[in-house]
Amino acid sequence: MAPAVRPRDEVVCAVRGLTKTYPAVRGRRGTPATPEVRAIDDVRLDIRRGEIFGLLGPNGAGKSTLVRQLTGLMRPDTGSVEILGHDIVRHPERAARILAYLGQESTALDELTVSLAAETTGRLRGLDVRRARSERDAVLDELGLTAIAGRPLKKLSGGQRRLACFAAALVGERPLLVLDEPTTGMDPVARRAVWSAVDRRRAEHGTTVLLVTHNVIEAETVLDRVAVLDQGRIIACDTPAGLKEQVAGEVRVELVWRERAPLDVPEVAGLRERAAESGRRWTLRLAPEEARAVVATVTGGAAFAALDDFTLATPSLEDVYLALGGAARQGLVRT
Amino acid sequence: MVLESGREREQRQVSVVPAEVLSGGAPAVDEPVRRPAELGPRARLWPSLVAVYRAQLSRARVARIPLLFVATFQSVGILVMMRGVVEGGREAESVVAGSAVLVVAFVALNLLAQYFGQLRASGGLDHYATLPVPPAAVVLGAAGAYASFTVPGTVVTAVFGCALFGLPVTHLWVLAAVIPLAGAALAGLGAACGLLAPRPELATLLGQLGMSAALLLGVLPPDRMPEPVRFLRDLLPSTYGVEALARTFGKGPDWAYVGVDLAVCAAVGVVSLAVATWAYRRAAVR
Ligand SMILES: Nc1ncnc2c1ncn2[C@@H]1O[C@H](COP(=O)(O)OP(=O)(O)OP(=O)(O)O)[C@@H](O)[C@H]1O
Ligand SMILES: [Mg+2]
Numbered sequence: 297m298a299p300a301v302r303p304r305d306e307v308v309c310a311v312r313g314l315t316k317t318y319p320a321v322r323g324r325r326g327t328p329a330t331p332e333v334r335a336i337d338d339v340r341l342d343i344r345r346g347e348i349f350g351l352l353g354p355n356g357a358g359k360s361t362l363v364r365q366l367t368g369l370m371r372p373d374t375g376s377v378e379i380l381g382h383d384i385v386r387h388p389e390r391a392a393r394i395l396a397y398l399g400q401e402s403t404a405l406d407e408l409t410v411s412l413a414a415e416t417t418g419r420l421r422g423l424d425v426r427r428a429r430s431e432r433d434a435v436l437d438e439l440g441l442t443a444i445a446g447r448p449l450k451k452l453s454g455g456q457r458r459l460a461c462f463a464a465a466l467v468g469e470r471p472l473l474v475l476d477e478p479t480t481g482m483d484p485v486a487r488r489a490v491w492s493a494v495d496r497r498r499a500e501h502g503t504t505v506l507l508v509t510h511n512v513i514e515a516e517t518v519l520d521r522v523a524v525l526d527q528g529r530i531i532a533c534d535t536p537a538g539l540k541e542q543v544a545g546e547v548r549v550e551l552v553w554r555e556r557a558p559l560d561v562p563e564v565a566g567l568r569e570r571a572a573e574s575g576r577r578w579t580l581r582l583a584p585e586e587a588r589a590v591v592a593t594v595t596g597g598a599a600f601a602a603l604d605d606f607t608l609a610t611p612s613l614e615d616v617y618l619a620l621g622g623a624a625r626q627g628l629v630r631t
Numbered sequence: 632m633v634l635e636s637g638r639e640r641e642q643r644q645v646s647v648v649p650a651e652v653l654s655g656g657a658p659a660v661d662e663p664v665r666r667p668a669e670l671g672p673r674a675r676l677w678p679s680l681v682a683v684y685r686a687q688l689s690r691a692r693v694a695r696i697p698l699l700f701v702a703t704f705q706s707v708g709i710l711v712m713m714r715g716v717v718e719g720g721r722e723a724e725s726v727v728a729g730s731a732v733l734v735v736a737f738v739a740l741n742l743l744a745q746y747f748g749q750l751r752a753s754g755g756l757d758h759y760a761t762l763p764v765p766p767a768a769v770v771l772g773a774a775g776a777y778a779s780f781t782v783p784g785t786v787v788t789a790v791f792g793c794a795l796f797g798l799p800v801t802h803l804w805v806l807a808a809v810i811p812l813a814g815a816a817l818a819g820l821g822a823a824c825g826l827l828a829p830r831p832e833l834a835t836l837l838g839q840l841g842m843s844a845a846l847l848l849g850v851l852p853p854d855r856m857p858e859p860v861r862f863l864r865d866l867l868p869s870t871y872g873v874e875a876l877a878r879t880f881g882k883g884p885d886w887a888y889v890g891v892d893l894a895v896c897a898a899v900g901v902v903s904l905a906v907a908t909w910a911y912r913r914a915a916v917r
Contacts, residue, residue: 381667401753409689
């Protein structure tokens, strides 16, 4: 049924050998020197038409730096970025005519009303007044923002403001949407509004989406493919299901102690070095039979009195993220 | 393979995209896109300038920019203070013209430098830089709006000053030329400072210094200044706005001189706005 060469295999955004190093800054009085940082290191990516492609990675992994290079906001040291056949490194100004970008900051729009922010953005995207207004009305309605259209962004809640900025990004249709953590601070209703708006554009126009996210749950549910970024390198790139297969042989065990872990129980003390501790919570990733043994240990005998709660779960993208990205720092078991 | 048109591709897309999940671990597709896609429209200079201008004007309504009132109070205060020192005649004309143009310096130079400095530091320029809008539209729209903000304060100060010093208001209509031209010169300088300063504190500092210079060198009558200070005064673009306005208070103003002064403002405006536009381009793509 599917054609041999499916349209979605068409590469919308091709990145090759992209590298960016922030220069060292010499220290002055009061400000310590910062060493050179290789924020993006030889990155290669292909984003295909119509997919929602995610960038996932710990803080400082280089996600924003990468996205800023793709949107023409920052010149890479070396490497190439091609979006829909246009060389963005040589012609950064073309990016603005191909993609819509939702950055993490809203300062340019903060003092405008929701309605004017959307309309002005549309006009600056090249729409005439009538088109800008009708698209503005349609988008605000679609996202459920009509009731607060007359209020300035500054006076809105964090989630509402984010949604208003997202609305502005949608006025004046573009084949590629680049969204840097679009749903930060949003409640489930607003999130659903965002994802259904994205889905509609995907179905109607084949819109491609590049999404930066920290939220692994969101990553699992909305992304078609995800690249895991760590210290400027892409350490994995696959579908969420494909990535999860890498840790499929494991089970995640979470133990929550009442006050503190009963380290006087030898089995518990033995587990400690394999656990990621955060307060009273221990997280372990174990082979299934090991997990069963651990559960047996902590639910019977002396340890049980100290146990507040425990869960046993199949691995999520979070485990992949930790295993691949945060592993070294958090002392988790590497796969 | 026959190349398909974009429209056909879009229609096929509808049936293929939503439900499908890609097979895991598919290797990257290497073939590049064959033809560059059509680019979206560019926003044209005039319409986008108007859009930026409107948005900036509405900011004043939303933010109420309390400093707009401070600008007026400051100038009115200076007038009242100088009333005790200055008798009248040429000196009074300088004081009134200087105080009126000081409002322009405060808002267009100082506040605009702050605005652009903060916008740049907080990443707000990214918003404009990822829209296909000509840099000049962003700079001119903002500069125009800030120049407009100065209108009420400047008019109030000039009228109050005329009443206080007994000067004729006959030729105050010349403000209609002084405000936009001095506004262009000072807003251009303010925008350039804000966009060129490496840190926002420096932008604020430069704006403040510019305003202080306009205050000290513009309000005080030049006849009492020592030579080097008078030279500095000649370098300051606001001076020409002050001179143009001051000349019109006398009997039978020499309109040729007024025109020359205003032409200097216009020239500085053109140059400084061009510099600001260049600075914007530089700040937008790092
Ligand atoms: N302007 C800059 N100058 C120097 N170093 C920078 C600059 N911006 C970012 N870096 C460094 O580059 C690296 C990547 O930063 P980047 O902002 O791209 O990370 P990120 O993945 O977006 O992080 P987050 O999830 O916290 O947003 C970090 O080590 C950061 O400290
Ligand atoms: Mg970031």
